[in-house]
Amino acid sequence: MNTEIYLAIILVFMIILALVAIHAKDLLSAVIAQGAIGYGLVLCFLLLKAPDLAIVQIVAETITLIIMVAVLHDSTWVERRLPMCRRDMVNYTMALLLGVVLLYYFIDAISVLQPFGEHTLRMSEVYAYKAIELTGATNFVKGVLWDFRALDTMGEAAVLFTTAIGVLAILRLKGKKN
Numbered sequence: 721m722n723t724e725i726y727l728a729i730i731l732v733f734m735i736i737l738a739l740v741a742i743h744a745k746d747l748l749s750a751v752i753a754q755g756a757i758g759y760g761l762v763l764c765f766l767l768l769k770a771p772d773l774a775i776v777q778i779v780a781e782t783i784t785l786i787i788m789v790a791v792l793h794d795s796t797w798v799e800r801r802l803p804m805c806r807r808d809m810v811n812y813t814m815a816l817l818l819g820v821v822l823l824y825y826f827i828d829a830i831s832v833l834q835p836f837g838e839h840t841l842r843m844s845e846v847y848a849y850k851a852i853e854l855t856g857a858t859n860f861v862k863g864v865l866w867d868f869r870a871l872d873t874m875g876e877a878a879v880l881f882t883t884a885i886g887v888l889a890i891l892r893l894k895g896k897k898n
Contacts, residue, residue, distance in 0.1 A: 734760040
């Protein structure tokens with residue numbers, strides 16, 4: 721099978737998991753379904769050959785899941801006092817509205833994209849054809865990462881470092897309370 725079919729299958733499962741998260745009877749099930757959606761996005765990034773995005777997504781998703789499960793464990797959930805049928809009507813209406821808006825922007829966004837598999841080099845032509853010459857590096861990837869995309873790579877590393885420090889701080893504070 722080609723990449724488009726795998727992506728379509730994963731996206732269908734992600735949509736199903738989103739519906740499961742919306743209709744879950746307890747919050748923990750909803751959080752787990754939401755986490756599975758994030759890990760599905762990791763698979764999509766890997767299929768699209770974007771391992772740097774996949775790494776950032778998997779770290780952020782794992783840390784988010786840890787925090788959400790910890791919050792659920794330490795707190796209680798109080799339902800709103802709206803009658804069940806009215807609450808469901810509001811939820812379905814909002815979900816439908818959100819779906820229509822997202823579908824509109826999705827169709828608008830894909831109308832300007834090139835067909836899958838066709839590449840343009842308008843931004844990366846310098847990378848592809850002159851990276852070794854301009855950087856003096858013997859390794860193409862290393863030359864692009866360190867000379868052309870150094871600030872981007874540093875920003876990704878800073879996000880990962882900050883997220884990890886935040887989680888450690890939260891877990892450390894929780895440990896001091898006990």
